[in-house]
Amino acid sequence: MLIMILIFLIALLGLGLSQTHLLSVLLCLEMMMVSLYLGLGMVSISGLHYPLMIALVLLTFSACEASSGLALLVLISRSHGSDLLKSFNLS
C-alpha cells in the first residue's frame, strides 16, 4: 500500500515538474492511474472483494481519459506544430 502511494506521489511530482513535452505529462497521469489500480489490487488482497469491481471501473475510465488526452495531444500538435509546453502562451 505504501509503495503504491509512493508511486503515486512520484508520478504527481513528475507531473508537476515536467516542463518539456505534453506527452510526458500524459504519461505521468497514466502512471498515477496505474498506481491506483495497483493499490486497489492490494486492498482486495486483504480480504475485501468489491475493490475488484472498482478496479474495472477505474480501468475503463482511465483508458477513456488517456484516449481523450491523446486526442488533445493530436489537436495541440496540429494547431501549435509541436507538443512542447513552451509553445503554450500562459496568458
Added chain:
Amino acid sequence: MSPYISPLFSITMIMSVMLISSSGHWVFMWLGLELGTLAFIPILVWWHSSLEVEATVKYFIVQAMAAAVFFLGGMVSLSGDFMGGVNQLMGNIGDMMIMLAVVTKLGLAPFHYWVVDVVQGLNYIPGAVLLTWQKVPGLAVLTQLATCNNSSMLLLFGMVSALVGGLGGLGQTQMRKLLAFSSISHLGWLVVGCVAGSLLGLSYFTLYVVLSIPLFSILHMLNGGHLNQLRTGLMFNPLMSVLLGVGFLSLGGLPPFFGFFGKWLLLTHFVGQLLLGVSVVLITGTLISLFYYLRVSYLCIVVLGPQQIMSGLNWRKMQLSGLMSGLLVLNMLGLFLVGGASCLPK
C-alpha cells in the same frame, strides 16, 4: 464537429450531476466527476481554435490530476477500514484528500490559477458553462462532505477565494479574466453557504447563474475580449449597455439590485451561526470586487466613447431576445421587491 452530437455530451453532463447527487459512495462520485469532465472536453474544443485547444489541455490536465487525487483519497479511507487502530486517522486523511481534489476541480482560491487561464482561452458560451454548470458536480460532492469535521477548512478556502477573487480582478483589462475572478469570488460565498446549509448554497448558486448568464450572452454577442470595447455601447445601444452595467453592479451585490438579496440571505444565516469573522472577510472581498464591477459599469453607463462606426457594429446588430431580457429585468428585480414590499397596505 457535427452539431447533432452535442446533445450526447450535454445529456452526459446532466447525467453526471444526477449520478453524483444520488450516490452515497465515493466511487460513484468519482465516476460522476470523470463523466462530467470527459463529456465537457469535446464541447470546449468545438471550434478547434488554437487558444481553445490550449485552454482545453490545461483544463484536462488539472481535472485528470484532481480526479486521480480524489481516487487516492477514497482508497486511503477505504484501506483505513481494515487497519484497526489507525482507522479514524486514515479516514480523516482520505476525506481531506477528497476535499482538496474537489476544491481543485472547482477552482477555489489556493487552487484557482487554472480557472483564469482556461476561461481566458475559451469563448463566452463554453466559458459560461464552465463557470456555472461545471461547478454543480463539485458542489454536489462538497455538500455531502461539508457535514464532516473538515468544514473549518472549507470556510478558510471560501474566505480566501472571496478575497482572491476581489484582489485578482483589480488590474484586469480582459473581460473574461474579470468574469473568472468574479466567479472565484462568488464561489467563496457559495462554499461558505454550502457549509452553513446546503440549501443556502443551492439558492446562492441559482442566483449566481441567473445573474451571470445574461452577462455572458451579451458579451458573447458583443464578441469582444477587452474592456475598452464596452465603451461604445452607450452610443450605439443604450438600453443594452445600461442593462449590462446594471447587471454587473447586481452581480457585485450593490444593495437595491437582485444580487444583494442573495448576499443578504447568506449573511443572515452566517451571523445567526456566529460566523462573524467569516462574514466580515467575505464582505471585504465583495467590496474589493465591487471596485472592478464599478469600473466596468462606468464603461457601460457613463463613459461616452469616440463614435467610430466600426467599433459599434457589434453593439448595433445586437437583438434583445425574450429570455435574456427577462433575465436582465430580473437583475433589477430587487428594486421591485423593495418598492412592492413598501407599498403593501397595512
Added chain:
Amino acid sequence: MNHLVLGYVGLVIGVIVTKKSMVWRVGQVGSVLLMLPATVLVNMNMTISNVSYMMTSDFVSLGLTVLSIWLLPLMLLASQQHMVSESLIYQRVFVGCQVFLTGALVLAFMASDLLLFYIAFESTLLPTLMLITRWGAQKERYQAGTYFMFFTLVGSLPLLICLIGQYQMVGSLALDLSYEGVFQLSYLVNFWWVGCILAFLVKLPLYGVHLWLPKAHVEAPIAGSMVLAGVLLKLGGYGMMRVSLMWGATAMLSSEVFLALALWGIVVMGGICLRQTDLKSLIAYSSVGHMALVVGGVLTGVAWGYNGAMVLMIAHGLVSSCLFCLANLWYERSSTRNLSGSRGLIMIFPLISSGWFLMSLMNMALPPAINLFGELVAMVALYNWSPYSIVYMSLGAVLTAAYSLYLFGMSQWGNTMKNYKNLYTITSREYLLTTLHLVPAIYLIFYLGLMF
C-alpha cells in the same frame, strides 16, 4: 404614505415614456403635484405613528421628508440650462435619475424598518453616482464618483452586519421599539455601536472621513450638488438619530471620541474654508463644518441636541443648496468658479446679489435665521456635555462668520474682471429658483413647530 413612493415610481416611468417636448414639464409638474401628499404629513400628530405598512413618520423624519420633496422641483429647475445641449435619451435619464433619487430618499426617511432604511440608503448611491460621473464637468469626476461610492460602502458594511446581528439577537428591526435593556453593557457593545453609526458618520461626513465630499461637490453638476448638500448628507444625521434613539443609554459609551472629532472639525473646517479658492469647494467644506455640529448635537444624546441638530439640518439643507445654485448661476455664465476670477458680481448682477447676501448671512447664522436657532440649541446641549467645548464652538462660530463674509466679499465686492463681456442676464427661472430657497428658509423661523 405608500402612495408617495408609488408616485415617484410612476413619475420615473412617466419621464421615460413621455413624448419629447414634455419631458421636463412632466417632471416638474409631477414633482410639484407630489408635494400635495406631503401636506398630510405636516398636519399630523408628531408623536411616533405608523402611517402605513413598513412606512412610518414622526418628528425625526417629517422635516427631512418634506425637505427632499421640496428640493426635487428645484433641482429640475436648476439644471434646465446645462441640459439643453444633451440628447433626448440623456435628458430622460437625467430627470429619471433625480426623481428616482428623491423617491429613494423619501423611502429612506419613512421606512419603519432599519433594513428597509439600509436598502433605501444604499439605493441612493447609484443615481447620485450617475449624476456625478455622467454629467460632471471634468475628467476627475470618475475619481470623485469612486471616492463617493467606496467611502459610503466601506462605512455601511459594518452597519449591515450589525443590523443583521441585531435582528438575530433581538428578532426585530422595527424603529419604534426601544432596545435599551436587550444588550448587556459590556465593552463589546461599544464595537456594536460604532459599527452602527460609522456609515452615518461617513455620510454626514465627520471630520476625518470627509475627503469624498469636496471632490464629489466640485465634480458634480448643479443638481447633484444640491441634492448632495441638501438631503443626502442629512441621511447620515437622520440615521444616527434613529440608531441612537433606539439604543438609548448604550449610545453614550464611545461617543466621546466622535464628539471630540466633531468639535475639532468645526474649527478646522472654518480654517480650511478661509483658504479655499474655489466657490463650490468652499461651500462644500462649510457644509462639513456645519454637519460637525449636527454630529455633536446628536451624540450628546439629550433632547435639546436632537432638536438643534434637526433644525440645523433643515436650515443647512436650504441654505447650502441655494449657495450651490448661486455659484452655479455664475459658473454657467463665466465658466469659472475661481474666487479671484469672480469678483465684483454686485456690479454685474445686482439683484441676485441680494440672494448671495441673505444666504451668506444665514450661513453664518445671523440672528433671525433658523441656522442660529439650531446652532444655539445644539451648542447648549454640547455645553451641557462639557463646558470646555464652548472654546471650540465659539471659535468655530467666529470662523464661520469669517468665511461667510469672505465668500460674500470676495464674490460680490471689488473690481470686475474686464474680460467678461457678453454675460447673459439672470432669467426669471433663476430668480424663481433663488426665491424658492429663500422663502422657506425665512418662513421656517415663524414655524419652528415643523421641526420640533
